[in-house]
Amino acid sequence: MNTLLKSVPLGDWKIYLKANYISSYADYLSKPFVDASFEYNKALTGQAVQKPRGEVMTSAVDNYLGYALGQLYVKLYFPESAKARMLELVNNLQKAFSNRIDQLNWMSDSTKQKAREKLFAITKKIGYPDKWRDYSHVTIVRNKYFENVVSAAANNFQYKLAKLGKPVDKTEWFTTPSTVTAYNNPYANEIVFPAGILQSPYFDNNADDALNYGGIGMVIGHELTHTFDDQGAQFDKDGNVKNWWTPKDYEKFKAITQQVIDLYNKFTVLDSIHVKGALTVGENTADISGVAVALDAFKMTEQGQDTTRIGGFTPIQRFFFSVARIWRVKMKDEYLRYWVNNDPHSPPMWRVNGPLMNTPAFYSAFNVKPGEMMYLDNDKQIKIW
Numbered sequence: 001m002n003t004l005l006k007s008v009p010l011g012d013w014k015i016y017l018k019a020n021y022i023s024s025y026a027d028y029l030s031k032p033f034v035d036a037s038f039e040y041n042k043a044l045t046g047q048a049v050q051k052p053r054g055e056v057m058t059s060a061v062d063n064y065l066g067y068a069l070g071q072l073y074v075k076l077y078f079p080e081s082a083k084a085r086m087l088e089l090v091n092n093l094q095k096a097f098s099n100r101i102d103q104l105n106w107m108s109d110s111t112k113q114k115a116r117e118k119l120f121a122i123t124k125k126i127g128y129p130d131k132w133r134d135y136s137h138v139t140i141v142r143n144k145y146f147e148n149v150v151s152a153a154a155n156n157f158q159y160k161l162a163k164l165g166k167p168v169d170k171t172e173w174f175t176t177p178s179t180v181t182a183y184n185n186p187y188a189n190e191i192v193f194p195a196g197i198l199q200s201p202y203f204d205n206n207a208d209d210a211l212n213y214g215g216i217g218m219v220i221g222h223e224l225t226h227t228f229d230d231q232g233a234q235f236d237k238d239g240n241v242k243n244w245w246t247p248k249d250y251e252k253f254k255a256i257t258q259q260v261i262d263l264y265n266k267f268t269v270l271d272s273i274h275v276k277g278a279l280t281v282g283e284n285t286a287d288i289s290g291v292a293v294a295l296d297a298f299k300m301t302e303q304g305q306d307t308t309r310i311g312g313f314t315p316i317q318r319f320f321f322s323v324a325r326i327w328r329v330k331m332k333d334e335y336l337r338y339w340v341n342n343d344p345h346s347p348p349m350w351r352v353n354g355p356l357m358n359t360p361a362f363y364s365a366f367n368v369k370p371g372e373m374m375y376l377d378n379d380k381q382i383k384i385w
């Protein structure tokens with residue numbers, strides 16, 4: 001915000017603050033404000049029509065009372081059996097990651113030891129938090145939408161303020177249970193998978209392992225790898241910024257992540273807009289290794305060692321279909337352009353093609369030949385973790 005304020009002429013900063021305040025509450029005000037806010041977003045993202053009222057209201061409840069909503073959500077959609085299967089998946093991925101660390105030829109034994117310690121110290125949060133947030137100070141009144149939002153926002157502010165001077169609460173969640181997301185928090189060395197993402201196409205308690213390891217397995221592998229991406233690698237097993245690498249190993253690690261930057265810089269969308277390799281390197285590293293680790297873990301399962309076809313496809317082929325399926329996204333050109341310039345994740349198609357070009361088993365599963373779009377020479381394929 002400071003840089004923005006500097007660009008506003010002296011004396012006008014109060015106008016800027018008021019404008020900012022109005023714009024952050026515009027969606028909760030009367031129609032002219034909602035419409036103006038939509039027009040602005042339309043220019044940025046290409047969104048053609050406003051969201052239906054039902055969706056707007058559901059998001060508002062999730063934004064402001066998300067842990068109360070989450071409590072209801074997990075009761076309906078997240079059985080204990082799903083939590084148990086998910087934990088088994090995460091544990092298998094962790095084992096697969098550890099095996100891959102053992103086999104790395106660029107890392108010394110002492111750094112490997114530290115990497116394994118960090119890997120097995122990761123806290124796994126699955127589904128929903130152990131204790132629920134308290135909203136008893138929020139006042140909800142029928143027909144008072146704006147006031148309800150202000151009351152919930154004030155409650156959120158107080159919640160954050162109450163943390164001041166207290167020890168870090170390691171049980172805290174930074175996403176609501178019903179959100180479709182997953183994250184790695186390097187400050188606590190934890191990975192978090194809310195119930196919202198533990199549904200199809202990512203995870204299906206009734207589906208075969210090929211689909212689940214290619215789907216949520218890749219996401220788990222991705223989050224585990226953040227522990228060791230360009231930023232995560234700077235934190236130790238307790239979440240403190242601490243160098244646990246030998247200088248030589250760190251140098252080699254940086255050289256491989258540079259290969260990731262160079263490769264993704266070549267990828268384009270909308271004909272000529274290049275993916276920003278440096279901006280997306282952490283996410284791309286997590287994608288490449290995420291697929292590799294998920295595949296190794298899948299091969300530990302009964303189906304992963306089998307060749308029985310389903311619908312004409314081998315288990316390994318179905319694994320790759322599932323990787324591709326979780327990144328199926330439809331977006332406007334405007335939004336894609338905005339994404340490539342601002343988001344640290346590569347656009348969805350490169351979250352599939354990028355990692356698979358660097359996965360040897362993909363070549364054999366689909367008989368990929370030199371000269372084809374997905375082909376990279378063997379010595380150009382990147383292996384990090």
Ligand SMILES: [Zn+2]
Nearest residue numbers: 222226283286
């Ligand atoms: Zn990520």
